[in-house]
Amino acid sequence: MEAGGVADSLLSGACVLFTLGMFSSGLSDLRHMRMTRSVDNVQFLPFLTTDINNLSWLSYGALKGDGTLIIVNSVGAMLQTLYILVYLHYCPRKRGVLLQTAALLGVLLLGFGYFWLLVPDLEARLQWLGLFCSVFTISMYLSPLADLAKVIQTKSAQHFSFSLTIATLLASASWTLYGFRLKDPYITVPNFPGIVTSFIRLWLFWKYSQKPARNSQLLQT
Numbered sequence: 001m002e003a004g005g006v007a008d009s010l011l012s013g014a015c016v017l018f019t020l021g022m023f024s025s026g027l028s029d030l031r032h033m034r035m036t037r038s039v040d041n042v043q044f045l046p047f048l049t050t051d052i053n054n055l056s057w058l059s060y061g062a063l064k065g066d067g068t069l070i071i072v073n074s075v076g077a078m079l080q081t082l083y084i085l086v087y088l089h090y091c092p093r094k095r096g097v098l099l100q101t102a103a104l105l106g107v108l109l110l111g112f113g114y115f116w117l118l119v120p121d122l123e124a125r126l127q128w129l130g131l132f133c134s135v136f137t138i139s140m141y142l143s144p145l146a147d148l149a150k151v152i153q154t155k156s157a158q159h160f161s162f163s164l165t166i167a168t169l170l171a172s173a174s175w176t177l178y179g180f181r182l183k184d185p186y187i188t189v190p191n192f193p194g195i196v197t198s199f200i201r202l203w204l205f206w207k208y209s210q211k212p213a214r215n216s217q218l219l220q221t
Contacts, residue, residue, distance in 0.1 A: 008181065012068045015178050018171040023050070023076045025164045026083045039091050045100070047087060049140055051080035052104050056133045059112065060186070063126050068178070130186030137190035141172075141197055148197075151204050160201055169198035 029042045054077035061069025084101070091097055111132060119125040151160065172194030179187025 011174065011178050011181060014174040015068055015171070016072050018167060018174050019072045020075055022164065022167040022171045023079050025161065025167065026079065030083055030086055033086055033090050037090055039087055042087065044084075044087050044091070044097055047080050047083040048101055048104055049136075049143075051077055051084060052108055053133070053136055053140060054080060055108060056111075056129070056136060059115075060126070060129050060133050063122070063129060066182075127186075130184075134186045134190040138193055141190070141193040148200060148204065151208060155208050160205060162205060165198055165201045165205070168194055169202070172198060 026047065033039055033042060054073040057069055058073035058077060061067075061073060088094055088097060115125050115129050115132075119128060147160075172191045175191040176188050176195065179185065179189075179191065
């Protein structure tokens, strides 16, 4: 096997390994829901948006014929669907959760209908779908900015998951290199914000991990 082929295989394996590690972080929430038989302190929206993101990238990978994208996002979609079903099982107020799920699935189906029925050219369909996936992924990586502001305000990083931050950094870096290797900007560009936000999180860990929250200090005085 040529050196380039070995590098591609290693990079593809890194994408699969680190991304599935990132997706499996929801297993702790799954265990918490089963043990407490409740959804206290568990957020539903990240499960749903990640599932939609997986299904979108799965379609892009199938259209592009990319095995790495297909494997990662197939497993990711199954894991996120499992998390959603368990959340629905233990959630006492299912109506709001079902409405959110129906709304995002409706948007996804409308988008797929547009791409597959109204865009007959394969190359144009791939570009539009890639653009949709890129924008959605960037929005997901930028969505925790409110949490970053909260950490700076309270001077405490206790709500961050260090392992998830490392997994996100490694996965984002792997996919950025993978997209660069394939000369696919739809893969490269949306993963770069994941690297940036991960380094910001690591800096906040370093700065605030040893400091108690400002609010708790005020309560003690």
